[in-house]
Amino acid sequence: MSDFATHSKDRDFLSMLDHGPVICAEGYLFELERRGYLQAGAFVPEVVLENPEAVIRLHEDFVHAGTDIVEAFTYYAHREKLKIIGREGDLERINRQALQIARDVSDRNGCLMAGNICNTNVFEADDPATHATVRAMFEEQIGWAVDEGADLLIAETVDWCGEAEIALDVMKQTGLPTVVTLSVHREEKMFDGVDVVESCRRLEAAGADVVGLNCQRGPKTMMPVARRVREAVACHVAALPVPYRTFEAEPTFQSLTDSACSCIPQNRPFPTALDPFTCNRYECAEFAREAYDAGIHYIGLCCGAAPHHIRAVAEELGRLTPGSRYSPDMSKHMFFGTDAAIAERYKSRRTNL
Numbered sequence: 001m002s003d004f005a006t007h008s009k010d011r012d013f014l015s016m017l018d019h020g021p022v023i024c025a026e027g028y029l030f031e032l033e034r035r036g037y038l039q040a041g042a043f044v045p046e047v048v049l050e051n052p053e054a055v056i057r058l059h060e061d062f063v064h065a066g067t068d069i070v071e072a073f074t075y076y077a078h079r080e081k082l083k084i085i086g087r088e089g090d091l092e093r094i095n096r097q098a099l100q101i102a103r104d105v106s107d108r109n110g111c112l113m114a115g116n117i118c119n120t121n122v123f124e125a126d127d128p129a130t131h132a133t134v135r136a137m138f139e140e141q142i143g144w145a146v147d148e149g150a151d152l153l154i155a156e157t158v159d160w161c162g163e164a165e166i167a168l169d170v171m172k173q174t175g176l177p178t179v180v181t182l183s184v185h186r187e188e189k190m191f192d193g194v195d196v197v198e199s200c201r202r203l204e205a206a207g208a209d210v211v212g213l214n215c216q217r218g219p220k221t222m223m224p225v226a227r228r229v230r231e232a233v234a235c236h237v238a239a240l241p242v243p244y245r246t247f248e249a250e251p252t253f254q255s256l257t258d259s260a261c262s263c264i265p266q267n268r269p270f271p272t273a274l275d276p277f278t279c280n281r282y283e284c285a286e287f288a289r290e291a292y293d294a295g296i297h298y299i300g301l302c303c304g305a306a307p308h309h310i311r312a313v314a315e316e317l318g319r320l321t322p323g324s325r326y327s328p329d330m331s332k333h334m335f336f337g338t339d340a341a342i343a344e345r346y347k348s349r350r351t352n353l
Ligand SMILES: [Zn+2]
Pocket: 027, 157, 214, 215, 216, 242, 302, 303
């Protein structure tokens, strides 16, 4: 196992990718919602301003679990979302604060800090006016990310090929490394009808350093698409599924149904009743192995991910993380342990539990 102490902020993102896996923990919205600092629905990261210590804590928990990248929590901290909740006036403040928090956690732990832009929920392929609006939204956020010292830039959870192309164009102008990851819903096409693999091809041709997929799909339904992306492009590929058990008939976490429960609002597990579908850490590790063996070097998890999932991913990929000191060792368990110090009469009870 390589030691986490070899991490250094001087390490170059692109050469890290060439030499092995780069791990990126995402999914801050869901984890901070579960911790009680963020509201499901609008999903705006007001927590950055209202409870910054909760954001710092979560970044640190993911670093402890082995993430290489600390992604600034600017997901949905864009003009359209802040307008919806009546906080457009806080736009620059929330972005800069999220970036400064991520930069600080990164510097203290030798990680890379990523600026982040995402789906705007404004773009329409056949309405050029929205293209200009989206470009302006990306430009202001990317400007702040550069200003606050981002090491790389991520555009994520993008539903439209056209929107991803604008995001990439804006990011490319900074000269920083770029990652573009797309949302794949039930259909393997973007909202503008462009096949997701073709979209990744176009993004590579336009100069993206990393192309791939994030969110929406669990490991089992994302991996077949991610493999096709891997075969179609020469650049690095990213896969960051949601850690939920999706399957062919319900391939996304928004399409999951739960016949075992009748008390869920609107009878839809997404987004606050997905608990019984959560992948365990071993399934997350299995995904990481499968992705890496397929030649995918940028690996992470999105909405639903918790630190124990990321630690399992990191350890599967050969890392010893700070949190690995507390990774499971059942040898000393009172019933299931094998340690000689455990009384045989307790060990013998394991079959009756
Ligand atoms: Zn997500």
